[in-house]
Amino acid sequence: MDEVAGAIADPVRRTILTMLRDSRLSAGEIADRFMISRPAVSRHLRVLRESGLVRDELVGRRRFYVLDAGPFTELVEWLGQFVRPSGLEHRLDALETEVYRTRRERRTRDLAEREEENTA
Template identity: 80%
Template sequence: MDGAAAAIADPVRREILVMLRDERLPAGEIARRFVISRPAVSRHLRVLRESGLVRDELVGRQRFYVLDPGPLGELVEWLSQFERRSPWESRFDALETEVYRTRRDRRTQRDTAGDDERENTA
């Protein structure tokens, strides 16, 4: 968890992770999207690789980077303890459940009553 937290502490590395969210990219393409030098981007990629957040694949002479979100899971789980839920949220959830249950029961009663009327008129 500490490695992932340290890796995402830098805004350039967070931007790289966002870039890799939907596609694998070659190192050159990642570097072209930044105004910092290629060696600086390379250092950021090394930190991400060492933290396990990305892995590299060598295809011919090109090195592609691929996101591996696994190490973020533990960090996300730990951070979730700080998410604030108001006491009212659970009450509203319970109220919503009760409203749905009441509507379902009324629909069932109407359908059953309609079936009884049809049987009596037949």
């Protein structure tokens, strides 16, 4: 988790991850989108690869980089403890409670009506 957090701490690496979200790209294609040197982009790609967020695929003579979002899971779970439920989640929880209460009352009422019919 620490490696992932460290890897995404840099804005250039976050931008690279966003770029790789939709398609695989070569190092050159990635570097062309930045105003930094190609060696600097290569260093960022190495950090992302070492953290497990990016893997490289060799296709012929070209190397492509692909996002691997799996390592985000542990970080997302840990961050979840700090996120408060939204108002919508709270309302959905309340709705679920109301549905269960209504079902329980209906079952109780139906059972009472059947018992009444059986005793009559």
